[in-house]
Amino acid sequence: MENQLRVAAYWRVSTDSEEQKTSYQSQVLHYKQLVETKPEWDLVDIYADEAISGTQTNKRMDFQRMINDAVDGKIDMIITKSISRFTRNTLDTLKYVRLLKEKNVAIMFEKENINTLTMNGEMLLVILSSLAQQESEPISANVTLGLEMKMKRGEMVGYNGCLGYDYDPETKSISINEEEAEIVRYIFNRYVEGAGCFVIAKELSKLGYKTRKGSTRWHESTVRGIIKNEKYKGALLQGKTFTVDPITHRRLDNMGEREQFYIKNNHEPIISDEMFERAQ
Template sequence: MSENRRVHFIPPRPVQREKLVGIYCRVSSNSMEQLNSLTNLISALTRLTATTPNWLLVDTYIDIASGKSGSKRIEFIRMLEDCQAKNIEIVITKNISRFGRDTVEVLESLNKLKEHGVRVIFEQEGLDTADSDSELMISIIESIAQAENESRSENIKWGYRRHAAQGTSKLYNRKCYDYENDTDGVLIIKEDEAKNVRLIFELYLRGFSIIGIKRELEKRGIKTPTGKENWSKRTI
């Protein structure tokens, strides 16, 4: 007598599609300190992406630009275009202050990305635009960061103005070619170098090109301000 056996069908687990991830980083200058910081940041965010299930790193966008209005952020624009083209679904960045120059720009960019279904994660603050509670916090944090930057900038400008008014600014007493500081720290003409400056102007008025002036100075054995034998076009 055969037994009636029931066969239970176990459906396969649906394959979860990988989310397309982009990393955005920005530093304000190409100084060695900033570049080292940039390298460490990219490594950290790359590890985060690699260790998160169903995340696939598609591209890394890097801008070396200050936060001042008017500075070009070519990679940021490229990232926005990729998000609009559905090539990126998640953007990871270090913090809010590196994402935009001010509160308005940050919120406008986030709203634009939200319209395209793109999620933005700020790693340092632990904020995620997929969380509705994060929007208010992002606005508050960016406003505070912007106020701090503006205050710092004003303090620096105030310091420059105060030193200029008191006559103690080093900007006006720094060492220049064919000048030297007297015992009071005031710039005075250094005659042995001043004749070289006059020669450069004379050659220029005679129709010499920058390359021609460079060759003439080297031909005469006149050394650069740093004591080198070969002049650079930029120095001239």
């Protein structure tokens, strides 16, 4: 049919709850029925991402597939429920709107009744996408507050494990791995004796000892990290890093910008307090 408008739909579910999955399925049906009622529309595809944060677009596989198809000239218009279902990042929203505008691809936001190819669409978009970004910020603040409360209670938050300890995700506790603990003791003993981190790393590599990641190649920085890690004396310091903002998810070392939580005698030590302090 001549002058058919090639239409795509996009839908994102932000959590993996059953309620949201049902919503996701109903939206897919909604878009199929909507396109069927428009004889001048031709449905290209329904693009959908499940259970992925809306604040970043680079992990949304179907979103990226849709953008690629639009840039390749396969789509004339994208329909989506609202700006917050498309993206909650103002910069990303405007970047993709402008990119698609250059390719003469429209985005139709149903809730806000915006067509990005219309004259006032971009002005409305700046305002509404800013509001959408503000929506994500209090959610992030609530998550941060919840994590801080867990830290205060002594629960391990964001623990990635360390050499010498095994982590139990159910009890959220760590226990000594004796085989690995011997390597930790070797490192502290050699360091207190006067050997430098570079020398110790070479010794460990030569002896065939394995790092936490299973490598027999040791680096000076790995040895230094172990010597500085308070967990080896049975203490726990949480809040060493923090997330800068809910959009970039960039993490920085905490140099006093956020509260830290230090708990003595949190678990069984591998190194005595005296040995640890001498090493420091």
